[in-house]
Amino acid sequence: MAGWRACKQCRLAKRKCYGNDINKPCAQCLKRQSPCSKNMKMVRDPHLLPNQGQDSPSPKQDSFDLPQEVIVEVVEHYINKLHDRPHSLFHLPTLRRRVRDGEVNKALLLAICSLGSRFSADPEVYILGEQLTAESKRLVLGDLENISLESIQTCILIANICAADAKPSSEALFFRIATSMAQIMQLTTFKPGDSVVDCETRKRIWWSLFVADRWYSAGISLPRQISDRDRPTDLPMDETTFHTLAIDQKVLDTSYKPGLWAYMIPLAELFGPIQDLSRQIVQNELDETNIDRATHNLSCQLDAWEETLPSDMKLTEENLELHKSRNTGGTFVALHFGFHHYSTLLHFHYLDARPASHKERIYAERCKHHASRYSALLKFAREHEGFEAVYLTVAHMAVVSSSVLVHTLLFGDEGQISTARNSLNANFEALIELERYWPALKSMVQNTHSSFYPNSFELRLRFREDQASRSIPKHVPYICESTHPHA
Structure with missing residues (x-):
């Protein structure tokens, strides 16, 4: 017509x-x-439960059908941009084969496609994300008693989407559903005859939940579901070895070697105590002596983590090229993003110390060092192929890095100011890029620009007020408190 x-x-x-x-x-x-x-x-808004009072017919299980070429495209976007960064949920040969053969659970497939669609250059595919998420939620919530590996994977992905949509309560809910399912089905208890691929996949899902538990729980002040020292299973194996295993391989035919994710776990174990210390400082529960003692202990543990890394895990130019050649460049930089971010958070308190003792000045310089190193690594990842760093957590870590850099910009010496300004500009450019994929970041990017840049009237006013005391702007510590992503 x-x-x-x-x-x-x-x-x-x-x-x-x-x-x-x-x-x-x-x-x-x-x-x-x-x-x-x-x-x-x-299309209903993606509320947690279906709206039974709606007049329009509910979509059927097979209602949201995408062309196979679109499915393959967005699944590959998910693999290339997100897989093995904020979470590690799949054995890639298995995932690709099951996608090709149409064997992936519908709710899980739609959740993967929703995340992958954010990176599509086709506007018709890009805008499908919200509808894909809504249908994935409807399907998984309608079959919530189906406690299975795919249900856990689906809930983890939906939790990441909720975080991206700035819905922390829903994020926490879906992560907690996933963790409860994992505990009920005893995810890390293996049976004779289980394939090495199945066992390793389940280990990686468990450790993904462990890491996520440290991030989302702090955002809305929930107690962690998994204890800091709960290690019910081995740490993940080398990623290259894992992703080259045959789908039905029963045993590992090479010696076990820990992978990049195996070194993320000890860092995540330190993140919980760092968060607890930050909370105690904000709530004035500790005196300076106890703060210094706790900081020293955690700082030594972070140093020990870095010093004891195997030679091929250390952050060097040679290793960047090595991991790029292994297709693990994105995971490698994610590992070191975490180290610099946690170190920045641990020493953040000392930017505001006055008068500063020798030890306090050292800790303040460590905070600045790690914030700068984070910015430099992010800039490198954005400028070189093979190191994709576009998951949501990168943006929140960039904001924390920027808050330290602006302190240097305001109160550093002449030799530091130029470098801090360049790093701050690089962080802001990264945030602008990330906003394309995660639109909910828009308000945060705007706030970052208006709060951190010297041509801001508010910042100039704060500079005049704080110049005498040489303290960090009062709004900055709360940036750390409100940082709680995991996508």
Whole structure:
């Protein structure tokens, strides 16, 4: 009919689109009882539970069908941009084969596609994220008693999406559902005959939950679900070895070698105590002597972690090239992002110390050092292929780094100011890029720009007020308190 334009769903599926009213769902979508872009009201907001009072028909289990080439595209985006960074949930040969053969649980597939769609250059695919998430939520919540590996993976991915959408309560809920499922099905208890791929996948899912537990729980002041020293299973093996295992391989035919994720776990074990110390400082529960003692202890543990890294895990130019050649460049920089971020947070308190003792000055310089190193590594990752760092946590860590850099910009000596300004600009450019993939970052990016840049009236005023005391701007410590991502 004249004036009729195909809906997004029909364009993606390459099918004829027709109907009688351009403001109502097309005939093809009505026939399939699927969401239609011509009537976006049919797609419910992704609340936690389905709205039973809605008049429009509920989508069927197989209602949201994407063309296979679109599925493959967005799954590869997920693998290349997110896999093994904030979480490690899949054996890649298994995932790719099951996607090819159409064997992936529908809720899980839609969650993967929702995350991967954010990186698509096709605007028709990019805008599908919200609908994919809503349908994935509907399916997994409608079958919540199905306690399985795929249900756990789905809940973890949905939790990451909730974090990206700035919904911390929903993020925590889905992470807690995933953790409870893992505990109920005894995820780390293996049976004779279990394949090495299955065992390693389950280990990685458990450790992904362990790391996530340290991040999201702090954001809304929840107690951690998994204890800091709870190690019910071995640490993950070398990533290259794991992803080259045959799908049905029963035993490991090479000697075990710990992977990058095996070194992330000890860092995450320190992150919990660092958060606890920061909370105690903010709540004035400790005197300076006890703060210094706790900081010294944790600082020594962070130093020991870095010093005892194997030679191929240390942050060097040679190792950057090595891990790029292994297709683990993104995971490698993620490991060192964590180290510099946790070190920055641990020593953050000492930027505000006055009058400063020798030890306090050393800790303040450590804070500045790690904030600068984080910025430099992020800049490197953005400028070189093979080190993709576009997961959500990168943005929040960049804000913490920037808060330290602005302190240097305001109160550092002449030799530090130019470097701090360049690093601050690099961080802001990274945040602008990340906003394309995670639109909920927009307000944070705007706040970062208005709060951190010297042409801001508010910052100039704060500079005049604080210059005499040489203290960090009062708003900065709360940036650390409000940082709670995991995607």
